[in-house]
Amino acid sequence: MKRFLISLPVMAVLASGCQEPGDKNPDTGDSTPQLPAELTVQWQPIDNSVGSWKFFRSEFTLENRGPRELGSSGWKLYFSIIRRPLNEGEGDDTGIQNLTAQGLKLSKGDAAGSGDYLVLEPLPSFKPIAAGEKRVISVLFQDWAIMKTDAPAGFHITFQGDGFDPKVAFAVPSTVKIDPADPKQTTRWEGDVLPVQTPALRHDENPSLQNLELSARLLPSPRRIETGTGQVTLRGGTVIGYPSDLKNEAAYLTAALGDVLAGTVSMQAASGSEQISLSIDANLDIDEDGARDAEGYVLDVKDGKVAIKGADAAGVFYGIQTLRQLVPVEAYAAAAQIANRSTELALPVVHIADAPGFVYRGMALDVARHFQTKETVKKLLDVLSHYKINKFHFRLTDDEGWRLEIPGIPELTSYGARRGFDPAEAEMLHSGLGSMNDLGGDDFVSLKPASQKLANGNEAWPAYQGFETATLNYVGKGNGFYTTKDFEEILAYAAERHIDVIPEVDVPGHARAAVMAMEYRYRKYKDSDPTKATEYRLRDPQDTSKHKSVQEYTDNFLNPCMDSSYAFLTKVANEIKARYDAVPSARLMAIHGGGDELPNPASNVWWTGSPLCKSNPETKDLTDIQLYNRFFTKWSQIIQKTGTKMTGWDDIIHNGLKLDGFIPMPWSNVWGWGREDDAYKFANEGYQVILSHSTNLYMDLAYNKDPDEPGYYWANFVDEKKTFEYRPFDIYANATHDRMGNPLSADAMKDKVRLTEAGRKNILGMHGLLFSENVKTEGILEYLAFPKVLGVAERAWNPELPPVEEMPALWARFTNSLGQYVLPRLGAYRAVDLRDEIPNGVGVNYRIPLPGARILDGKLNANVRFPGLAVEYSTNGGSSWKQYSAPVAVSGKVLLRTRASDGRYSRTAELN
Numbered sequence: 005m006k007r008f009l010i011s012l013p014v015m016a017v018l019a020s021g022c023q024e025p026g027d028k029n030p031d032t033g034d035s036t037p038q039l040p041a042e043l044t045v046q047w048q049p050i051d052n053s054v055g056s057w058k059f060f061r062s063e064f065t066l067e068n069r070g071p072r073e074l075g076s077s078g079w080k081l082y083f084s085i086i087r088r089p090l091n092e093g094e095g096d097d098t099g100i101q102n103l104t105a106q107g108l109k110l111s112k113g114d115a116a117g118s119g120d121y122l123v124l125e126p127l128p129s130f131k132p133i134a135a136g137e138k139r140v141i142s143v144l145f146q147d148w149a150i151m152k153t154d155a156p157a158g159f160h161i162t163f164q165g166d167g168f169d170p171k172v173a174f175a176v177p178s179t180v181k182i183d184p185a186d187p188k189q190t191t192r193w194e195g196d197v198l199p200v201q202t203p204a205l206r207h208d209e210n211p212s213l214q215n216l217e218l219s220a221r222l223l224p225s226p227r228r229i230e231t232g233t234g235q236v237t238l239r240g241g242t243v244i245g246y247p248s249d250l251k252n253e254a255a256y257l258t259a260a261l262g263d264v265l266a267g268t269v270s271m272q273a274a275s276g277s278e279q280i281s282l283s284i285d286a287n288l289d290i291d292e293d294g295a296r297d298a299e300g301y302v303l304d305v306k307d308g309k310v311a312i313k314g315a316d317a318a319g320v321f322y323g324i325q326t327l328r329q330l331v332p333v334e335a336y337a338a339a340a341q342i343a344n345r346s347t348e349l350a351l352p353v354v355h356i357a358d359a360p361g362f363v364y365r366g367m368a369l370d371v372a373r374h375f376q377t378k379e380t381v382k383k384l385l386d387v388l389s390h391y392k393i394n395k396f397h398f399r400l401t402d403d404e405g406w407r408l409e410i411p412g413i414p415e416l417t418s419y420g421a422r423r424g425f426d427p428a429e430a431e432m433l434h435s436g437l438g439s440m441n442d443l444g445g446d447d448f449v450s451l452k453p454a455s456q457k458l459a460n461g462n463e464a465w466p467a468y469q470g471f472e473t474a475t476l477n478y479v480g481k482g483n484g485f486y487t488t489k490d491f492e493e494i495l496a497y498a499a500e501r502h503i504d505v506i507p508e509v510d511v512p513g514h515a516r517a518a519v520m521a522m523e524y525r526y527r528k529y530k531d532s533d534p535t536k537a538t539e540y541r542l543r544d545p546q547d548t549s550k551h552k553s554v555q556e557y558t559d560n561f562l563n564p565c566m567d568s569s570y571a572f573l574t575k576v577a578n579e580i581k582a583r584y585d586a587v588p589s590a591r592l593m594a595i596h597g598g599g600d601e602l603p604n605p606a607s608n609v610w611w612t613g614s615p616l617c618k619s620n621p622e623t624k625d626l627t628d629i630q631l632y633n634r635f636f637t638k639w640s641q642i643i644q645k646t647g648t649k650m651t652g653w654d655d656i657i658h659n660g661l662k663l664d665g666f667i668p669m670p671w672s673n674v675w676g677w678g679r680e681d682d683a684y685k686f687a688n689e690g691y692q693v694i695l696s697h698s699t700n701l702y703m704d705l706a707y708n709k710d711p712d713e714p715g716y717y718w719a720n721f722v723d724e725k726k727t728f729e730y731r732p733f734d735i736y737a738n739a740t741h742d743r744m745g746n747p748l749s750a751d752a753m754k755d756k757v758r759l760t761e762a763g764r765k766n767i768l769g770m771h772g773l774l775f776s777e778n779v780k781t782e783g784i785l786e787y788l789a790f791p792k793v794l795g796v797a798e799r800a801w802n803p804e805l806p807p808v809e810e811m812p813a814l815w816a817r818f819t820n821s822l823g824q825y826v827l828p829r830l831g832a833y834r835a836v837d838l839r840d841e842i843p844n845g846v847g848v849n850y851r852i853p854l855p856g857a858r859i860l861d862g863k864l865n866a867n868v869r870f871p872g873l874a875v876e877y878s879t880n881g882g883s884s885w886k887q888y889s890a891p892v893a894v895s896g897k898v899l900l901r902t903r904a905s906d907g908r909y910s911r912t913a914e915l916n
Contacts, residue, residue, distance in 0.1 A: 041074040049149040057193035070135035085156035087145035155180035157438025182711040198745030206856030211816035213871035224801035232353035240267015245278030288315035290359040300359030364769025365800035366395030372402030375484030389501035391797035403516035420521035423482035439480030468783030480780030499589035510598030516560035540572040549613035564635035565617035600653035681756040687763035695770040727795025772796035790850035823870030831906030852910035863891040
């Protein structure tokens with residue numbers, strides 16, 4: 005594979021497109037003085053073996069590009085990194101943290117000492133870095149780092165004296181370097197046997213090209229399909245007939261056909277003469293078991309007409325989506341340019357009877373860590389609906405941001421939806437995850453790159469087909485929120501596509517944005533209106549409890565003993581309900597109450613150090629676990645008073661709490677960690693369960709072990725094969741290897757709880773989950789979600805699977821379907837846009853797999869994971885490319901790439 009050894013000069017070369025020293029500072033309006041030093045930073049994990057699994061050695065290369073030296077005082081270099089730096093003197097006989105000897109101090113970057121924000125500053129003994137000099141700084145961090153997304157990001161520096169305002173920072177460009185051929189940089193510890201991706205490894209895994217019957221071209225696969233002979237042709241003048249209760253579905257189909265068919269497509273009240281007819285049969289029984297099949301449909305294409313009959317409006321809508329997939333791939337490719345729409349569409353004669361296996365077929369999107377615009381969300385919802393996804397778990401709050409306007413509590417968004425250079429967090433949250441207000445101003449950081457190309461080292465606009473340097477250099481929406489109007493628009497848009505939106509308010513942990521926003525509100529009103537100041541306060545200011553979350557936060561809990569905490573949650577829940585009430589078509593199925601990742605109480609104190617807990621007669625004698633259970637009993641009651649149910653992470657009921665009507669989402673099933681069977685335990689106990697297993701369904705986890713793949717990998721590497729082969733009713737069959745690549749014995753899960761027949765009926769369904777620590781752009785969102793969520797869509801619609809030994813054939817069929825039909829449509833997909841809500845809504849940035857290749861008998865043999873996509877090769881270093889069609893004689897270095905039908909390319913692979 006081609007090695008991306010990145011070392012790009014950035015601050016000096018960005019001058020062509022970003023703010024120069026001496027220009028007006030967009031945050032303060034003042035002129036920026038000449039910087040003492042123009043610094044760049046390169047980071048590289050050097051040796052993961054130095055501390056076994058405990059810690060690793062990394063190097064920061066600081067380069068001073070002038071004009072003067074970086075001195076022994078007067079500067080501070082800030083950045084974010086997900087790994088905890090070892091304390092000075094911490095380590096063992098293989099390595100000791102020793103920054104003092106390098107004349108440096110590394111500590112938390114904010115006044116609260118909380119989170120992933122750090123600051124590096126000189127000690128008096130620091131030897132100045134002269135203009136033109138490079139200095140290597142060795143730093144030990146906890147755990148390991150094998151992916152470029154592990155790198156520190158969002159570097160910015162402050163200077164003291166010489167007219168510099170210490171409240172304004174200056175962006176410092178950074179890069180990351182990892183050598184995929186160096187096992188010290190790509191092996192987590194001695195127990196990590198998972199190989200780094202190579203062309204040869206991919207070549208041996210990739211399936212062969214095969215012809216597919218019609219049923220295999222549709223996604224999700226229909227339950228029953230009978231193909232006929234001939235075709236039905238749609239032309240301009242096509243009329244859609246509908247009964248009054250299907251007006252919305254008819255409008256959707258009219259717009260969808262209009263996007264791909266030249267000429268008029270219209271709709272009218274059904275008369276029986278229309279070429280396309282929509283109808284409802286409330287007793288529709290697809291599987292002929294005597295019971296109505298909700299969301300089921302029958303699609304008939306014959307005798308020159310198209311008929312879609314659904315058990316309900318949702319069923320009709322899904323029949324429409326299947327009809328859209330019958331339109332030839334070539335028609336969609338042509339219609340990517342609207343002027344090139346086809347004058348006629350030939351549909352195969354077919355009878356399809358179909359119904360879903362699960363009532364809950366979902367995707368979760370986190371917009372708290374990084375924000376996504378309402379247009380991006382709407383486009384995503386439309387694409388999801390095309391694959392019959394019907395639930396959207398909307399993660400609106402977390403430590404790093406609060407994303408929903410709550411009338412009456414404006415501080416939640418005026419403060420809690422903003423990040424910037426504010427170590428005291430007086431006006432906004434501090435920088436997190438390497439981002440603030442994207443490349444814009446209003447965050448007290450100057451000299452940011454002016455475009456994503458400049459943030460990417462001025463070499464190329466980021467394609468987001470893998471890691472991009474731009475994501476280290478401020479690209480990423482740390483700021484942003486949805487107004488009440490925005491959220492209502494999203495609800496209406498989702499409802500139009502038969503998608504229920506499930507909002508999440510994550511408490512009592514993961515609540516730092518809310519806690520800090522309410523502290524800001526307290527400061528704002530404490531002198532003028534003490535009652536208002538404390539009305540929604542979430543923190544006991546005298547609390548001495550000590551805890552640290554896995555994300556290094558020490559102050560991200562709301563207090564469960566304060567009446568104001570429940571007043572806050574009541575206000576939030578009621579305002580969320582009001583948004584649904586304002587959109588009659590939207591259904592508030594549930595509110596997600598959070599509940600995850602409170603640190604181990606054996607080594608952390610949650611609230612028992614709170615004087616308010618000790619002085620409250622109802623809580624003074626309770627343990628932390630009892631306080632937690634009491635909190636969720638009350639939070640559940642608040643949610644239920646809105647007329648809906650409470651769902652949440654299954655942590656909520658780990659400690660003996662029984663909650664009537666609660667719908668758990670079990671997630672922490674990492675093989676070998678001990679909680680693999682939680683989902684089945686809860687289902688067997690009578691809880692309705694939504695499967696959320698991290699090993700197979702966390703789409704934010706990297707596709708595979710390649711340093712250039714974006715995403716985390718704490719639970720597993722997750723690709724579309726993991727989602728497609730997921731077994732909802734027997735997850736232990738998926739436990740073939742641990743997260744380090746070691747085979748698991750056949751009896752590794754023999755003592756785990758199995759799903760009973762009664763418990764099976766309590767599995768509501770499943771969803772793919774996309775957390776957004778690394779989802780800094782729409783392109784990354786789509787890259788990580790597609791095609792992974794297509795495996796989710798297939799399995800949620802068809803949860804029953806054949807025996808494990810038959811899976812290779814099923815997987816090969818699926819990959820061929822993606823390569824020949826599904827992905828080419830997706831590359832030209834035009835979101836159905838009835839009200840001009842989605843500008844530039846054509847095409848999805850799905851991941852294009854790198855080719856597989858071997859040299860056999862002097863000839864290049866190449867293939868691709870999704871047969872049907874084109875493979876190209878170059879023997880002259882990329883100066884020219886040829887399409888691969890059969891083994892061909894080559895010599896020397898060969899470059900390979902995959903070309904999608906929409907003209908995009910995968911990353912380049914190298915074969916020697």
